[in-house]
Amino acid sequence: MPPTSRTVPLDRLESLLAAAFERAGLTATDxxxxxxxxxxxxxxxxxxxxxxxxxxxxxxxxxxxxxxxxRPRISAEGPSWALVDGDSSLGMVTSVFAIDVAMEKARxxxxxxxxxxxxxxxxxxxxxxxxxARQGLIALSMANDIPSVASPGxxxxxxxxxxxxxxxxxxxxxxxxxxxxxxxxxxxxxYAARERGEPIPPGWLIAADGTPTDDPALxxxxxxxxxxxxxxxxxxxxxxxxxxxxxxxxxxxWQVRSWMAGDLSRPTGHGAAFVAIDAGTIHPDLPARVEALxxxxxxxxxxxxxxxxxxxxxxxxxxxxxxxxxxVELPPDVVHSLREAAALVGLDLGDYGLGDEEGRP
Amino acid sequence: MPPTSRTVPLDRLESLLAAAFERAGLTATDxxxxxxxxxxxxxxxxxxxxxxxxxxxxxxxxxxxxxxxxRPRISAEGPSWALVDGDSSLGMVTSVFAIDVAMEKARxxxxxxxxxxxxxxxxxxxxxxxxxARQGLIALSMANDIPSVASPGxxxxxxxxxxxxxxxxxxxxxxxxxxxxxxxxxxxxxYAARERGEPIPPGWLIAADGTPTDDPALxxxxxxxxxxxxxxxxxxxxxxxxxxxxxxxxxxxWQVRSWMAGDLSRPTGHGAAFVAIDAGTIHPDLPARVEALxxxxxxxxxxxxxxxxxxxxxxxxxxxxxxxxxxVELPPDVVHSLREAAALVGLDLGDYGLGDEEGRP
Numbered sequence: 072m073p074p075t076s077r078t079v080p081l082d083r084l085e086s087l088l089a090a091a092f093e094r095a096g097l098t099a100t101d102x103x104x105x106x107x108x109x110x111x112x113x114x115x116x117x118x119x120x121x122x123x124x125x126x127x128x129x130x131x132x133x134x135x136x137x138x139x140x141x142r143p144r145i146s147a148e149g150p151s152w153a154l155v156d157g158d159s160s161l162g163m164v165t166s167v168f169a170i171d172v173a174m175e176k177a178r179x180x181x182x183x184x185x186x187x188x189x190x191x192x193x194x195x196x197x198x199x200x201x202x203x204a205r206q207g208l209i210a211l212s213m214a215n216d217i218p219s220v221a222s223p224g225x226x227x228x229x230x231x232x233x234x235x236x237x238x239x240x241x242x243x244x245x246x247x248x249x250x251x252x253x254x255x256x257x258x259x260x261x262y263a264a265r266e267r268g269e270p271i272p273p274g275w276l277i278a279a280d281g282t283p284t285d286d287p288a289l290x291x292x293x294x295x296x297x298x299x300x301x302x303x304x305x306x307x308x309x310x311x312x313x314x315x316x317x318x319x320x321x322x323x324x325w326q327v328r329s330w331m332a333g334d335l336s337r338p339t340g341h342g343a344a345f346v347a348i349d350a351g352t353i354h355p356d357l358p359a360r361v362e363a364l365x366x367x368x369x370x371x372x373x374x375x376x377x378x379x380x381x382x383x384x385x386x387x388x389x390x391x392x393x394x395x396x397x398x399v400e401l402p403p404d405v406v407h408s409l410r411e412a413a414a415l416v417g418l419d420l421g422d423y424g425l426g427d428e429e430g431r432p
Numbered sequence: 433m434p435p436t437s438r439t440v441p442l443d444r445l446e447s448l449l450a451a452a453f454e455r456a457g458l459t460a461t462d463x464x465x466x467x468x469x470x471x472x473x474x475x476x477x478x479x480x481x482x483x484x485x486x487x488x489x490x491x492x493x494x495x496x497x498x499x500x501x502x503r504p505r506i507s508a509e510g511p512s513w514a515l516v517d518g519d520s521s522l523g524m525v526t527s528v529f530a531i532d533v534a535m536e537k538a539r540x541x542x543x544x545x546x547x548x549x550x551x552x553x554x555x556x557x558x559x560x561x562x563x564x565a566r567q568g569l570i571a572l573s574m575a576n577d578i579p580s581v582a583s584p585g586x587x588x589x590x591x592x593x594x595x596x597x598x599x600x601x602x603x604x605x606x607x608x609x610x611x612x613x614x615x616x617x618x619x620x621x622x623y624a625a626r627e628r629g630e631p632i633p634p635g636w637l638i639a640a641d642g643t644p645t646d647d648p649a650l651x652x653x654x655x656x657x658x659x660x661x662x663x664x665x666x667x668x669x670x671x672x673x674x675x676x677x678x679x680x681x682x683x684x685x686w687q688v689r690s691w692m693a694g695d696l697s698r699p700t701g702h703g704a705a706f707v708a709i710d711a712g713t714i715h716p717d718l719p720a721r722v723e724a725l726x727x728x729x730x731x732x733x734x735x736x737x738x739x740x741x742x743x744x745x746x747x748x749x750x751x752x753x754x755x756x757x758x759x760v761e762l763p764p765d766v767v768h769s770l771r772e773a774a775a776l777v778g779l780d781l782g783d784y785g786l787g788d789e790e791g792r793p
Binding site: 147149150151152154177179180181182183184186209222223224225226227229237239247249251255280281299300302303304305306307309310312313314316317318319320323324325346348349350352353354356357360361364367368371372373374375377379380381382383 | 508510511512513515538540541542543544545547570583584585586587588590598600608610612616641642660661663664665666667668670671673674675677678679680681684685686707709710711713714715717718721722725728729732733734735736738740741742743744
């Protein structure tokens, strides 16, 4: 019987994730970091990058491609920059370490860059930018990945889908937050459509001959994501390769390994980059000015049938508040994936309200 | 008789622009800066943002909305940041000043931000990023503008078309350079179509009722540019409002004045932001790694009928080399605009090979 969607309290989901990471060998602190990132991502409704990824991370932690007791460390630094060696730790652990380094330096000099090498898939880029914005800093967050996105005129993949996020403090509003892939859509959405057995809209993928396809099953072996807005998405993808790959010493393009497939015992080599800007020092009115900007958007004329003009991140924060209040409704593919993840580390999901319909653990 | 396109040596065009700026009251140094930016932009083939804009800048310089002898200065600073008061100088003068400040600080600390207020339209964002990349630094460049781009669901404009550019040193290759608007297309392309009397492709504009239109004459009063890739372009537009507007103290959205129309005697209040990263300190292999990345793109499989996969900026550099060799072919609308500009300051275009077809100056 296929799983249905299940609603689970957010703190229960977070406990489940922490317990699973601890069973895979992480310290309680690192497990809590991973759990906080993935549960927040689910609460935002970004299910492609939340706890659905637990299965893949656990498999790699158990096989050694991720080191459960890895310790990210600064490998080189200056007043406003650092390179961070992720030591093949969980991407969330290394990324929180790195954004914290960037924030600490930015508080001293105004802004700072932290480039990460020897990392892995870091989940939702927006989490790390938001982590800084909640503490009053503006932040950018980005990462490279295995090639999956075409360039204008190419037959196959040229860059990764290379997530890019920013967050900006916004006074009485939640931080402005954009979390985007440079692809027309993130690969996770193609996988999700495949798992749901649904076709995808034309324009998301090109097949191996360069023509559009609506078959998600071709991806990633025989199809390639298109870049968002053509040369613009492609160009941003190469910027991210430069900042998160070339400048950090990380693996790039075809040297990056898939975090989901292939030899799970080997590191993936992903890179990431974080920039923090100490808005409070540079221009203390920043949050008030962004608050006013958001108010202006909310008051702007809307097209017929449109109830509200949203600013980036606003829908995610609304879902987050609802999830905190009433639990997070995990889609069937996430429930399925969590059950497989739990089985990898012998965790009883019944303890977390996620046992299967027949009451099996 | 309408003008035809005209080919002019690049150094002749640069001399013309410098002479025009000097006649409007700029110092020889500032005039040379403006001329270098605009002629380089034309050489790249980005005619919407090159010498075609001279007429608008001169009109504002003559009317006082731009101060011919304005002096950009640092109004506040720290180790890795500065705010620059543009003193209502020509946008090119203030922007080169600001990217130089960011570069100087980045060489000391690793990276730096320079935010500009009290500026005006700065032309091609890519110029300033390239200025840094030619000296070994990675740079970002962006600016806000009067609202001209819709958000998903809006009836009118929410953000400016807010240019964003980056440039990255690339070893034996020219710098990687992307210069994009967050709109599906830049407003200048709509104006150019209008001046040429051509319709625009559907998808570029929405009319006042929110439906697509192909009539460039509706813009900007009765139509609005669409954001590139929907919420992604819109979200990047708000990031630029935050970094180039809210964080700098510049005017924002409806407080910015048009650089082309309205009261030419008043400052426009534009903001801009520049980020410089000292790649040579952080990771000396950066240029070699980006060089290899570009080689990899060039060697990648191409779709049928595609001769070459370009990296961002490569087409512009090819045009630049051709312009240096054989002159720059100015389209008719640019020639027309230059003649109007020359008339404003009593400059004889015949001296620069751009007199009209009947030999009038």
